[in-house]
Amino acid sequence: MCPFQPARRPTNVRLQRDNTYQSAFLLALLITAATHAIAAEPELWREPPGVAATRVANSSALDLRAGELLQLRIDTPTDLRTRCRLVDAGQATIAELDCARMTLLALPSGRYELQTLSQRDGHAETLTRRWPLQINDQTLWLGHTLWLLAMLLGIGSTVLWMRRRLRRILGDTGALDALVKQRLAQLESTNQRLRTLSETDALTGLANRRHFDEVLRDALARALLVDRPLAVLMLDVDHFKAYNDTHGHLAGDDVLRQIGAELRGSIRNDTLAARYGGEEFALIAPAKLQEAHDLGERLRKRIEAQVGVTASIGVACFDVRRDADEAALIARADQALYQAKRAGRNRVQVDGIDRVDGPEAEPGDLASPANDTFEGEVCPAPPQPEGWPDDELTASLVSATGSSTKETLASSGSDRTLKPS
Numbered sequence: 001m002c003p004f005q006p007a008r009r010p011t012n013v014r015l016q017r018d019n020t021y022q023s024a025f026l027l028a029l030l031i032t033a034a035t036h037a038i039a040a041e042p043e044l045w046r047e048p049p050g051v052a053a054t055r056v057a058n059s060s061a062l063d064l065r066a067g068e069l070l071q072l073r074i075d076t077p078t079d080l081r082t083r084c085r086l087v088d089a090g091q092a093t094i095a096e097l098d099c100a101r102m103t104l105l106a107l108p109s110g111r112y113e114l115q116t117l118s119q120r121d122g123h124a125e126t127l128t129r130r131w132p133l134q135i136n137d138q139t140l141w142l143g144h145t146l147w148l149l150a151m152l153l154g155i156g157s158t159v160l161w162m163r164r165r166l167r168r169i170l171g172d173t174g175a176l177d178a179l180v181k182q183r184l185a186q187l188e189s190t191n192q193r194l195r196t197l198s199e200t201d202a203l204t205g206l207a208n209r210r211h212f213d214e215v216l217r218d219a220l221a222r223a224l225l226v227d228r229p230l231a232v233l234m235l236d237v238d239h240f241k242a243y244n245d246t247h248g249h250l251a252g253d254d255v256l257r258q259i260g261a262e263l264r265g266s267i268r269n270d271t272l273a274a275r276y277g278g279e280e281f282a283l284i285a286p287a288k289l290q291e292a293h294d295l296g297e298r299l300r301k302r303i304e305a306q307v308g309v310t311a312s313i314g315v316a317c318f319d320v321r322r323d324a325d326e327a328a329l330i331a332r333a334d335q336a337l338y339q340a341k342r343a344g345r346n347r348v349q350v351d352g353i354d355r356v357d358g359p360e361a362e363p364g365d366l367a368s369p370a371n372d373t374f375e376g377e378v379c380p381a382p383p384q385p386e387g388w389p390d391d392e393l394t395a396s397l398v399s400a401t402g403s404s405t406k407e408t409l410a411s412s413g414s415d416r417t418l419k420p421s
Helices: 013-039 138-199 211-227 240-247 248-268 289-306 326-342 397-402 405-411
Strands: 045-048 052-055 062-063 069-076 081-088 095-096 101-103 110-119 126-136 232-238 272-277 281-285 311-317 346-352
Touching: 052 289, 110 289, 110 326, 138 211, 211 326, 232 240, 232 326, 240 248, 240 311, 240 346, 248 272, 248 281, 248 289, 272 346, 281 289, 289 311, 289 346
Parallel strands: 062 126, 311 346
Antiparallel strands: 045 052, 045 069, 069 101, 081 095, 081 110, 110 126, 232 281, 232 311, 272 281
């Protein structure tokens, strides 16, 4: 059997429901009272001239310059008696204001506070609202202006300093550029002197053997390219060893020096005279066969008359059918020189001509070749004008064609078998 349990009292549900309603009603009353209390506080509005009024939040600071007009109004609830006042930083009252329309003008610079004091029936007057007010002195703007002017002055001074510095740098750069140009000119002059020294024989002042070979190589290529005549003359002093043995080497050097001067004074600008080696000289002339012979005869007579020694000269004219390269042309001129030596010296011998000109020879046309091994003239004279080509044609063939003399001969259509240089 179950133990005996006393019966519980029934819960009063209606009573609990009534208590809940009462609590909610009281809470609503409190919220309404608080809202009414907040809404009942004074509100500050700023009314700039010609602009709609704007509400100023509670405790928000107001900033204005000294002498600036400030128009305000304060809206207060009807159940409150409210008065407005302006106090300074020490909370001392400066002026009582009309809350409905306040105009602040020409206030001294400083910190102020706008306050509202409200009173309800049966209650004491209390401070309800306060808004800080800052009046800025106009001298601050003057200070800002002075600061701006100082900053502009500093910037201007910096710009002037930079421009002056830039001018100095540009001046130094110009001086450096002039110095570099001067050094380059000196270097070019030095290089030119070195080039001249490397191409000149120190004793005679004529071109040396290396320069002669370079000029002859290019001259052959140009003569082939433009079909112009070209002659080589080889000159050798007669009995020079005996002269050195008799008069000494210094006297022999003086003879070579005088011959060099005579050669320079007896040739045209388009003719090159060079010391080939020892007492032997060589000339490159843009001349036909007869002209080259006459040049050699004139040089022989001038050397004999001015220097007091005799010379033998061999002449050869470039022919594409006989000269595979410059060495072949020099060999033919040298062979003519040895023929002049064997014939008695002090004479001009043309390659392939059996007659030699000397002191006893009479001027006139050259004789025919002794051994005609090919058809045509010994030195074909093309119909073009005499002399070197124009500047454009006198450029180096290597730069003009990109090939050597042998390659140019091969490209000209010659059917000769080219010999190595």
